[in-house]
Amino acid sequence: MDGNVKKQTIRDIDVSGRRVLLRTDYNVQVEDGCVVDDLRLVESLPTLRALIQAGGHIAICSHRGRPRGAPADDLRNAPVAQHLASLLGSEVRSIESCIGPEARAAVEALPPGGVLLLENVRFHPEEEANDPGFARELAALADVFVNDAFGTAHRAHASIVGVPRHLPSVAGLLLEREVKFLERVTEHPEPPMGLVLGGAKVSDKIQILEHLLDRCDVVCVGGAAGSTFLAAQGIDVADSLVEASGIVPAQRILQATQRRGDFKLVLPRDVVVAFGTAEGGQVRTVPADRVPTGWRILDIGPATVYAFREALKGMRTVVWNGPMGLFEREPFDRGTMDVAFILADVEGTSVVGGGETAAAVRRAGVSERLSHISTGGGASLAMLQGHQLPGVEALLDAKPAAMGA
Ligand code: ADP
Ligand code: MG
DSSP, rough: TTTTOBOOBBGOOOTTTTTEEEEEOOOOOEEETSSSOOHHHHHHHHHHHHHHHHTTTEEEEOOOOTOOOOOOOOGGGHHHHHHHHHHSOOEEEOOOOSSSSHHHHHHOOOTOOOOEEOOOOOSSSSHHOOOOHHHHHHHHTTTTEEEGGGTTTTTIIIIIIIGGGOOOOEEHHHHHHHHHHHHHHSSSOOOSSEEESSSHHHHHHHHHHHHHGOOOSSSEEEEEHHHHHHHHHHHTTTTOOOOGGHHHHHHHHHHHTTTOOEEEEOOOOOEEEEEETTTOEEEEEETTOOOOTTEEEEOOHHHHHHHHHHHTTTEEEEESSEEEEEEESSSHHHHHHHHHHHHTTSEEEEEEEHHHHHHHHHHTOOGGGGGGEEEEEHHHHHHHOOOOOOHHTTSOOOOOOTTTO
């Protein structure tokens, strides 16, 4: 992310009477024809309502699941359109194509403020291949392009980076907000700053750590990432989930941070361990260096939660990515729920990234008390690792502010 280049948003353009191609991330699960978790739809409403109010003719383009370039009946967008209509309280038409004569006719038939949801764009292999001809066909549907699909902004796909080659392209309000918060914490965080890392994809998380380490005053590590750090210190974690390729980078980080007197790295002190994986198996809390043979770490313990809370006291910025354990299954959700409560108590900026971490925060019921919960797993991870998002780079640069503004 090039933090110095601001992008134009829907506030910078007039869509009245114009055809708008709006890219959203409606990659939601549908069961029995109903949307299971509508967060991504809800989060897109501010942009959608603004475009409706401004009198645009709106064609929404989105993907769902992994159809691998061919139509799949269980991945159609029609149930999403139905749910979106109920959220908006107005009609949302859906069609079974996203390019070609049917799509063009449907867009032409839209009244000002009318909304149409095009078919799953990934039914065409050209989408993920970023095929220029396909991008041109999508672009032909509209006069302007609005990208509000933050969750897909790290993908160089046709509907993300191809379309902006042909149309004036600006950010939607969700994408703007996501980038603003993730930039704030990665580029100019208010100090002191704390980072909480967990989750399973350890090498991903270590890249976040490597990018943000110099800006952090405190780093707390739990989850399988924590087990990997324990193993990197030579502690026997028995059958715990450890990413072998993460050991050497973890050792490098341990060494680098030992030399920083003003820095605190907090690793698990006690852990919740289980014998076997079957439900109803034995569960114990033990010191982190006493994991019995044949047992595995599935959560951080209460002494670790206490240490995290103490270490994060007074932080003005806290970033969290990765659950503290196997939070999908009780009783291994305790550590993750407690960390959600710690984040909720942060006085300053609290930002959560990562698909599972965001789900955990919502389950803890503290969403309202955090500054920002990212809707994009991979995209937020990329930003926390210091990468630029191709979908953001493709948008029009903001005009330089007027003198004295
Ligand atoms: P996110 O999606 O928030 O970026 P990850 O995908 O990296 O997070 O990891 C989330 C998964 O990690 C969760 O499904 C959780 O059950 C699992 N997990 C976390 N800690 C452990 C652990 N100690 N042992 C096994 N699984 C774990
Ligand atoms: Mg995940």
